[in-house]
Amino acid sequence: MISARNVTVTYRRNNIVALRDVNIEVPSETVTCILGPNASGKTTLLKTIAQLLNYSGVVEINGRDAKSIIRELRRILSYSSTIEEQDLLGVTVLDVLVYSRYPVSRGFFTSEDDIKRVYEIAEKLGLKGLLSRRLSELSAGELQRVVLAAALVKDPRILLLDEPDSHLDVYSKIWLSNFLREISSQVTIVLSTHDPIFASITCDYFIVLSRGEVVFTGSRGELLKNTGILESVYNVSFTSISLGELHILLPLNQSIHRDKLVKLGEQSHRDISYNSSNTRGDH
Amino acid sequence: MSNKWKIILVFLFLIASIILPLLYTRIITLTEGLPEKIFTYRFHRAIYTVLAGVVLAASGCILQATLRNPLVDHYVLGTGSGALFAVYTTLLLLEHVTLWVISLAAAIGGLSALAITVLIAESISGGDVAYVLSGIGVTSLFSGLSVLLLYYVASKYGYASLMLTGTFIHSRPENLPYILLAVILVLVGYVLLAKRLNVIMLGDDHAAQLGVNPNLTRLSASIIAGVSASIIVSQFGVIGFLGLVTPHIARFILKTSDNRLVVPLAMALGSTLLFTTDTLSRSIMTKIIGEVPAGAVISAIGAPFFLILLIRRFRGVIS
Numbered sequence: 001m002i003s004a005r006n007v008t009v010t011y012r013r014n015n016i017v018a019l020r021d022v023n024i025e026v027p028s029e030t031v032t033c034i035l036g037p038n039a040s041g042k043t044t045l046l047k048t049i050a051q052l053l054n055y056s057g058v059v060e061i062n063g064r065d066a067k068s069i070i071r072e073l074r075r076i077l078s079y080s081s082t083i084e085e086q087d088l089l090g091v092t093v094l095d096v097l098v099y100s101r102y103p104v105s106r107g108f109f110t111s112e113d114d115i116k117r118v119y120e121i122a123e124k125l126g127l128k129g130l131l132s133r134r135l136s137e138l139s140a141g142e143l144q145r146v147v148l149a150a151a152l153v154k155d156p157r158i159l160l161l162d163e164p165d166s167h168l169d170v171y172s173k174i175w176l177s178n179f180l181r182e183i184s185s186q187v188t189i190v191l192s193t194h195d196p197i198f199a200s201i202t203c204d205y206f207i208v209l210s211r212g213e214v215v216f217t218g219s220r221g222e223l224l225k226n227t228g229i230l231e232s233v234y235n236v237s238f239t240s241i242s243l244g245e246l247h248i249l250l251p252l253n254q255s256i257h258r259d260k261l262v263k264l265g266e267q268s269h270r271d272i273s274y275n276s277s278n279t280r281g282d283h
Numbered sequence: 284m285s286n287k288w289k290i291i292l293v294f295l296f297l298i299a300s301i302i303l304p305l306l307y308t309r310i311i312t313l314t315e316g317l318p319e320k321i322f323t324y325r326f327h328r329a330i331y332t333v334l335a336g337v338v339l340a341a342s343g344c345i346l347q348a349t350l351r352n353p354l355v356d357h358y359v360l361g362t363g364s365g366a367l368f369a370v371y372t373t374l375l376l377l378e379h380v381t382l383w384v385i386s387l388a389a390a391i392g393g394l395s396a397l398a399i400t401v402l403i404a405e406s407i408s409g410g411d412v413a414y415v416l417s418g419i420g421v422t423s424l425f426s427g428l429s430v431l432l433l434y435y436v437a438s439k440y441g442y443a444s445l446m447l448t449g450t451f452i453h454s455r456p457e458n459l460p461y462i463l464l465a466v467i468l469v470l471v472g473y474v475l476l477a478k479r480l481n482v483i484m485l486g487d488d489h490a491a492q493l494g495v496n497p498n499l500t501r502l503s504a505s506i507i508a509g510v511s512a513s514i515i516v517s518q519f520g521v522i523g524f525l526g527l528v529t530p531h532i533a534r535f536i537l538k539t540s541d542n543r544l545v546v547p548l549a550m551a552l553g554s555t556l557l558f559t560t561d562t563l564s565r566s567i568m569t570k571i572i573g574e575v576p577a578g579a580v581i582s583a584i585g586a587p588f589f590l591i592l593l594i595r596r597f598r599g600v601i602s
Contacts, residue, residue, distance in 0.1 A: 052491050074494035084486035086411070088353030088596060090534040091484055095541060099481040102493040108478065109543055110286055132538065150489070 002026040002049055002158065002188065007057035009044050009212075018044040019055070020212045026205065031184045033199040034192040036209035037234055042192035043081070045209065046160045049190065050079035061158070074103045080151035081162035085143070087136035093146050094131040097122060100150040118153055125149045125179075140167035148176075152183075159183075161191040165198045177202040196230070196238065200249035208233055220247060289537065293548045300551040301337070304329050304558040328454040332561045332577065333554040334462045335451075335515045336525065340553025341469035342508040343526025344533075344546045348480035349504035350401075352411040354592060356526030357393070357512035360414065361421030363521040365396020366513035367446060368425040371432040374440055386461050386517045393513030396421050397505060411596070446520030449578020451561050458518045465514040469550075472507035477542040480504060484540060522557070522578040524585020529553045531592065557581065 003026070009019040019041045026032045034042045047053045051066050051073060059066040066073060083096060097118040098110050105114050122128045125145050135143060144167055151159055164180075165173050173195070180189055180202055193199050199206070206223045208216035210233045216223065223229070224247055227238040237252040308329040312322040343356035357363050369392020370385055377384065403417040404410075429447065436443045442453045479500045482490045487497040512526070533548035534540055561577040568575050 047488075050492050052488065071494070074492065077492070079488070079492040081488055082486065083489055084351060084484070086351050086353060086484070088531070088592060089347065089351065089484055089540050090538075091540040092538070095481070095539055096485060098541070099485060100489075100493065102478065102482050102495065108474070109290060110541075115286070150485075154493075 001028050001060075001062060002190070003060045004045075004049070005058045005060070007048060007055050007059060009041075009048055009053055009055045018212050019048065022057070022212075022214050024207055024214060024217055026188065026190055026207075028188045029185055030204040031180050031189045031191065031202055032205040032207065033203035034190065034207045034209060035196070035199060035230070035233075036192075039211075040209040040233070041212040042209060043162050044212075045207075046079060046162050046190065046192060050077060050160050052079060075154065076156055077158040077160065078151035078154065078156040079160045079162070080147055080164070083135065083143070083147050083150060085135040087134060091135050092131065093122075093127060093133050093135065093138070094118065096135065096146055096150050097127075097131075097153050100153045102154075104154045117155070121149050121153045125152075141169060141172045144168055144172070157187060159187050159189045161189065163193055164191055165193050165195055173198050174201075196249040196251055200224070200240070200247055224249065289544060293537075293544050293551070297547045297551040300554045300558075301333050304333050304554070304562075323456070324454065327456055327459070328451050328561070328565075329558060331454050331458060331462055331519065332451050332558045334466050335519060335522065336553035336555070336557035337550040338462075338465045338469050338511050338515050338553075339522060339526045339557075340529040340549040341473060341546055342512040343528075343553075344530040344542060344549050345469075345472055345476065345480065345504050345508040346526070347530055348484055348540075348542055349476075349501050349508070350411075350414060351484055351486075352414050353531065354411050354415050354527070354589070354596065355418065356524065357397075357508065357516075358422070358521060358523030359527060359589070360418040361396040361400045361425060362393040362509050362512055363516050363523060364422045364425035364429060365399075366390070366393035366516040367521050368392055368396075368429045368432070370446070370517050371429050371436045371443065374436050374443065375432055382457060382461060382518070386464075386514050389513040389517030390510045392425075393516065394506065394509045396425055397509045401505075415593075445576055446516075448576040448582065449516075449520040449522035450576035451519055452574065452576070454519075461514050461518055465511040468507055468511040468514075472504065472511070473542075473546050476500065476504050476507070477546055480542045481540070520576075520578060523582045524589055525553055525557060525581050527592075528585045528588045529556065531588075560584075 004022050004024045007019055007022040008017065010017050022045065034045055036042050044053065048055050049059055051070055061069065061073065085091070098114060101114050101117065105111065119128070122131055125148060127145060127149055130138065130142060135146070138146065144164065148164060151161065165176060168176060177198060200220065204220055206216065206218060206220065207214060208229055215233060216226070216229045224240040227240055227249065230238045239250050239252055241248045241250055305326065308325050312325060339357065346355050346357065346360065347353055366389035369388040373380055373385055373388040400414065400418045400421045403420065404414040407413040407417065433444055445452060479495045482493050482495045483497055483500055490497045515522070529549040529552040530545055532552055533545045537544050537548060557577060560580045564575045564577050564580055
């Protein structure tokens with residue numbers, strides 16, 4: 001379990017308060033999503049949990065102060081955002097995965113164990129054919145998968161993913177969603193995203209941030225019933241659609257008439273249900 | 284080829300690249316029946332070219348990895364000219380100077396120039412080309428000042444003018460402790476930093492979450508690379524582009540960016556290239572046009588290589 005109590009982060013350079021008095025509890029072995037518009041503090045919150053920023057307050061990992069277990073944390077926690085790509089330095093996919101085992105790798109040179117684990121992860125993520133490629137030769141989607149593999153290669157128990165779905169096409173997003181749900185029985189995952197549809201099909205628990213403050217924490221069911229929270233944060237209408245077991249959060253453009261949407265759903269699916277606490281943009 | 288074999292071959296090549304030139308020098312002096320005095324001179328010269336090659340190549344690898352910049356070495360970043368300027372200043376100001384004082388001055392001068400280049404580059408954009416531009420500016424400044432000082436220094440120390448392009452003509456047994464100090468520095472740097480530099484190449488956030496402090500690593504890497512290269516400058520002058528070229532050839536051969544392998548292979552290539560250049564310059568060129576400083580020959584090979592890299596870098600951006 002990850003918890004934060006009275007966490008405040010102030011960027012010294014411009015004196016901006018990026019997180020203000022944040023109190024959250026992230027349940028273990030679930031996929032938790034941090035939602036919020038640009039500059040709401042999503043990345044800052046992830047980096048704070050990962051102990052990459054100075055903060056006031058307390059972050060606890062499994063009941064222990066994160067600051068006191070920093071060495072252990074580097075082995076059991078992965079924070080993943082982007083990987084710098086400098087073509088002329090010749091960094092290959094294999095290099096990235098081998099280097100990313102740094103905290104768990106023993107000895108000076110790469111061991112057989114390192115190589116074995118790297119190949120297993122590469123196989124799992126469909127990267128085996130790309131191992132000798134340079135990062136600059138990859139598509140944006142392939143690079144995103146390498147970033148995920150780099151986070152997984154040290155076998156973390158906590159996985160913090162900053163916008164793992166950016167640059168992904170629809171197929172890859174669904175693949176990623178399924179993959180994260182599959183591994184969430186062994187790993188606690190916290191991710192941030194700008195895509196409410198991806199969030200709602202992937203995540204069980206939600207934290208909504210607005211201007212550095214937590215405005216909502218709760219399960220997917222609770223958020224789907226309370227889409228007004230997202231409305232006030234994003235200034236966009238939201239609705240939720242349930243298709244069998246699939247629950248989807250949908251941002252609405254004002255020109256889309258909800259009645260039409262419901263009718264469209266009814267035609268294709270008998271058991272469609274529609275829920276929104278907000279009616280702005282509706283007629 | 285398995286990783287184990289790559290490691291074995293790279294280190295065998297490194298050992299061979301150090302031992303064979305010394306062996307060659309001994310055999311040549313014996314077969315030519317040259318007096319012991321000439322052997323001593325040539326033997327020291329061979330040791331210095333080999334070890335200077337090792338140090339400059341390692342310094343280039345460390346600087347490229349730590350700054351995530353494939354276009355730099357101690358020369359491009361202004362460290363070489365900063366160290367040389369400090370050497371000339373010391374020779375000019377002090378009546379009696381020991382090699383220790385000169386080495387210390389070079390280290391301070393080299394690190395100061397490196398710091399200026401980094402500060403200017405970071406204030407522009409922090410990009411790899413910003414480092415090159417800033418480095419060219421700092422190099423020009425200290426090279427210009429060095430040439431000005433040279434008019435006064437050369438009257439006291441004749442060999443000072445040769446240091447502008449880097450030469451091993453004035454190799455003496457007294458140089459040995461300083462060269463060994465530089466070698467020890469890069470070897471310690473290699474063992475302590477190679478793994479960390481690999482991680483740094485992937486970005487600061489990625490490195491920090493793996494438990495590598497990017498700022499501390501960058502600072503220690505810059506000091507090790509800057510001081511070791513400056514010590515070479517203090518003894519033999521500025522040898523440009525060797526530290527830039529050798530890491531690229533090593534990465535190309537190994538098909539990896541792994542500094543645990545790239546650094547020793549670059550060291551081997553550096554020593555081979557510098558010894559060969561110096562020997563050819565001493566033996567062949569002397570007969571044709573007189574002895575050309577090894578640094579000048581290396582620059583003539585290295586500078587076009589640098590330009591090719593620059594073009595590839597920009598083509599990469601455009602495409």
